[in-house]
Amino acid sequence: MYAVVKTGGKxxxxxxxxxxxxxxxAVEAGSFIELKDVLMLAxxxxxxxxxTPRIEGAVVTAxxxxxxxxxxxxxxxxxxxxxxRRKNGHRQHLTVLRIAxxxxxxxxxxxxxxxxxxxxxxxxxPPAPPPVVAPDAEPAPEQxxxxxxxxxAKAKSESPxxxxxxxKPRAKAAxxxxxxxxxxxxxxxxxxxxxxxxxxx
Numbered sequence: 001m002y003a004v005v006k007t008g009g010k011x012x013x014x015x016x017x018x019x020x021x022x023x024x025x026a027v028e029a030g031s032f033i034e035l036k037d038v039l040m041l042a043x044x045x046x047x048x049x050x051x052t053p054r055i056e057g058a059v060v061t062a063x064x065x066x067x068x069x070x071x072x073x074x075x076x077x078x079x080x081x082x083x084x085r086r087k088n089g090h091r092q093h094l095t096v097l098r099i100a101x102x103x104x105x106x107x108x109x110x111x112x113x114x115x116x117x118x119x120x121x122x123x124x125x126p127p128a129p130p131p132v133v134a135p136d137a138e139p140a141p142e143q144x145x146x147x148x149x150x151x152x153a154k155a156k157s158e159s160p161x162x163x164x165x166x167x168k169p170r171a172k173a174a175x176x177x178x179x180x181x182x183x184x185x186x187x188x189x190x191x192x193x194x195x196x197x198x199x200x201x
Contacts, residue, residue, distance in 0.1 A: 001043040003102045005035045005060050014060060014099045024093035027064050032100065035060040041104055049104075057105030062097040070094050 002015045008023025027033050038058040042048040049055055069091040077086045101110050 001041070001102055001104075003038050003042075003058070003060055004040040006037040006039055006054075007035055011039065014102070016099055016101055018099045019065070019096065020099070021070075021094045021096050023095070024067065025064070025095045027095070029064050029066050031064050033062055033064060033097070035062060041102070043104075055105060059103045059109075061100045061103065061109070063100055065096040065098055068094055068096060 002013055005012050005014055007025070010023070012020050012022065014020060025033065036054075036059055038055045038060055039051050039053065040049065041055060041058055049058075051058075070093075072089045072091050075086075075088040075090055078084060103109050
């Protein structure tokens, strides 16, 4: 009897006692695992069963021999005339299985169900504990408002200084205007003095 089993996105034709290497499964070495995606069953002198898409009740039991990594595959990329070359290596994670038995729907099992270990669930980070707040402590919104108040006070304290600083440019402008007026008056005085000297002569 043989079966076609799907695991890791690939299909494998297996019989009892076969050793296959499949994509990594989250199980420990030495445990048993059930492959429930059985697509086809065939035996000598019996009709072939084809699933739609899988055969309900059919199970393939396998023992996990080891977890390993495949041989290195070189990944080389190059773009000519651009001085572009990249070389990387990749080693795929694999699980080695030995097929223990193929169980047709309604048939008795040789491997006890208690021996079959389920796949380990993916590790999920534990939720963060809630923050501990002392009973006498003030709530967080009041603390934030208290922090904002000094900033406003600083802004208010700076605003009078700005108001005082504002007239200074005006005073400078006034002094410049006065100086300009004085300069404008000087040529007229000189002309008057020259006129007096001419009249005296």
